[in-house]
Amino acid sequence: MSRGFFVTLEGPEGAGKTTQLARLEARLRAAGRAVTVTREPGGTPLGTRVREVVLDPAVDIEPLGEFLLYSASRAQLVREVLRPALERSETVLCDRYADSSLAYQGAGRGLRLPLLRQITDEVTGGLSPDLTVLLDLDPALGLERAARRGQPDRLERADLDFHRRVRQGFLDLARAEPQRFLVLDATRSADDLEAEIWAAVSGKLAGGSSPAAP
Numbered sequence: 001m002s003r004g005f006f007v008t009l010e011g012p013e014g015a016g017k018t019t020q021l022a023r024l025e026a027r028l029r030a031a032g033r034a035v036t037v038t039r040e041p042g043g044t045p046l047g048t049r050v051r052e053v054v055l056d057p058a059v060d061i062e063p064l065g066e067f068l069l070y071s072a073s074r075a076q077l078v079r080e081v082l083r084p085a086l087e088r089s090e091t092v093l094c095d096r097y098a099d100s101s102l103a104y105q106g107a108g109r110g111l112r113l114p115l116l117r118q119i120t121d122e123v124t125g126g127l128s129p130d131l132t133v134l135l136d137l138d139p140a141l142g143l144e145r146a147a148r149r150g151q152p153d154r155l156e157r158a159d160l161d162f163h164r165r166v167r168q169g170f171l172d173l174a175r176a177e178p179q180r181f182l183v184l185d186a187t188r189s190a191d192d193l194e195a196e197i198w199a200a201v202s203g204k205l206a207g208g209s210s211p212a213a214p
């Protein structure tokens, strides 16, 4: 049986990842695909607990500890959710994954990328997305959008320079792996973005460049 297809959505705060993930899930289900939708941190009982801690503004976490907490959540998600779903040949949609650690803890916090990559490789067993949609936007706008949801979490409270480094970190990752990344301007309408993401995903699923086309 062929392995499923693994799609991640990435980007700065408030870029529209969750919105587009739900729309992509609906498109895939309408096309008759089996889909698993998950997110990082989260997606497992351990990940949910990690999420509460890392997003809590009252908790102080030093950068390496922050990275290791995200990594613990990721290790569990890979084992409990991602690999089993891919082995069932499903299409897996994940709201953030390892690129977020490279952008936030690497570019944002200043941790060394080779160290983060080495640990991430161990944690994921080398599981990398087949397609990563990067929704790119000015972090000031993204934080403004996110603020409509309520009080900012611990990461959203970081200063604008941190969020600018994160954005640049994502763009650098995308430039280094253009075959994996689809970079979209997240200030476009949600309908436009949905159509472009669907064109890319359905094209890969149908066109044979994906390992998943059943």
Ligand SMILES: Nc1ncnc2c1ncn2[C@@H]1O[C@H](COP(=O)(O)OP(=O)(O)OP(=O)(O)O)[C@@H](O)[C@H]1O
Pocket: 011, 012, 013, 014, 015, 016, 017, 018, 019, 020, 145, 146, 148, 186, 187, 188, 189, 190, 191, 193
């Ligand atoms: N293309 C868009 N144009 C304008 N507003 C949008 C667009 N997409 C989403 N939004 C709005 O922006 C806010 C953030 O969207 P969403 O939660 O999907 O982003 P996110 O990337 O998942 O955020 P976060 O990383 O902070 O969890 C929501 O209020 C949503 O309705």
Ligand SMILES: Cc1cn([C@H]2C[C@H](O)[C@@H](COP(=O)(O)O)O2)c(=O)[nH]c1=O
Pocket: 013, 039, 040, 041, 070, 095, 096, 097, 098, 099, 100, 101, 102, 104, 105, 155, 156
């Ligand atoms: C996976 C991952 C996430 N983060 C940050 C990015 C966001 O600020 C939060 C997650 O909240 P969201 O509402 O799901 O966007 O965590 C990070 O810093 N490092 C990571 O590896």
